[in-house]
Amino acid sequence: MDTEQKFAKRETVLSIMNKRILATDLDGTFLHGSEQDKKEFYAFLQENRQHICTIFVTGRTIELIKDLYLSDFNFVPNYIIADHGTVIVHGSNFEPLNSLQSKVVVQWEKLDHDQLLKLLNNESSIVKQPFHPPFRHAYYYQSELIKDRLVPKIEELGFECIASSGIYLDILPKGFNKGTTLLHLLDHLEVDHRNVVTAGDSLNDLPLFKTGLASIAVGNSEVDLLNKVSKMSNVFISKHCGVSGIVDGLANFRWLTV
Numbered sequence: 356m357d358t359e360q361k362f363a364k365r366e367t368v369l370s371i372m373n374k375r376i377l378a379t380d381l382d383g384t385f386l387h388g389s390e391q392d393k394k395e396f397y398a399f400l401q402e403n404r405q406h407i408c409t410i411f412v413t414g415r416t417i418e419l420i421k422d423l424y425l426s427d428f429n430f431v432p433n434y435i436i437a438d439h440g441t442v443i444v445h446g447s448n449f450e451p452l453n454s455l456q457s458k459v460v461v462q463w464e465k466l467d468h469d470q471l472l473k474l475l476n477n478e479s480s481i482v483k484q485p486f487h488p489p490f491r492h493a494y495y496y497q498s499e500l501i502k503d504r505l506v507p508k509i510e511e512l513g514f515e516c517i518a519s520s521g522i523y524l525d526i527l528p529k530g531f532n533k534g535t536t537l538l539h540l541l542d543h544l545e546v547d548h549r550n551v552v553t554a555g556d557s558l559n560d561l562p563l564f565k566t567g568l569a570s571i572a573v574g575n576s577e578v579d580l581l582n583k584v585s586k587m588s589n590v591f592i593s594k595h596c597g598v599s600g601i602v603d604g605l606a607n608f609r610w611l612t613v
């Protein structure tokens with residue numbers, strides 16, 4: 356890294372150090388709510404960009420996020436952690452954060468994918484999802500029984516499984532999920548963890564909440580998630596859904612008054 360690059364990085368870090376960071380899931384969370392509530396909340400974040408950095412932390416692929424931008428959605432986050440923590444890009448141009456992305460790639464390339472696919476191809480209760488994310492295997496599952504029967508076999512091969520919403524089975528390189536990747540990004544940005552709030556609605560957001568960061572489970576959260584977070588002191592469970600739940604949670608954490 357030459358001096359100019361170092362200086363550029365330092366500028367970025369300095370500008371972000373004193374900011375609050377909202378790290379939010381998309382579907383069911385940041386994208387959920389009435390059009391009016393969403394419009395007002397996105398405008399609030401836009402007006403306060405100097406003070407609040409937004410990170411999308413989603414199971415969506417980059418292609419599905421790009422589709423979002425083809426609609427009338429017009430909020431640009433600072434960073435995007437996509438594919439359940441396996442893809443990390445800048446929010447403005449989808450350029451990867453190479454120093455973090457390379458860690459995922461190294462781990463992914465170490466794994467025996469042929470052996471995994473052999474195991475999965477013999478399994479009748481799962482079906483491949485119709486897209487090809489670069490660093491995860493994405494399936495639908497039909498029976499909760501896979502959690503005791505199939506998941507341990509997948510984990511033995513060095514993968515991490517996230518089963519959520521009673522339908523999605525995501526298979527990730529071990530050590531990478533929404534929570535661990537967010538922590539890597541916060542370290543990269545040299546952020547004080549006390550300035551961070553996460554938000555989500557389903558079991559695939561549990562790794563976010565397990566970081567210990569202040570977190571919001573929105574009111575429309577999956578029941579299994581609520582059961583798991585009910586005794587986690589860092590998680591505020593809002594009665595309000597989607598963006599209204601985020602606003603309620605941010606008020607609880609004294610980011611704003613409502």
Ligand SMILES: [Mg+2]
Pocket residue numbers: 380381382383384555556557
């Ligand atoms: Mg969600």
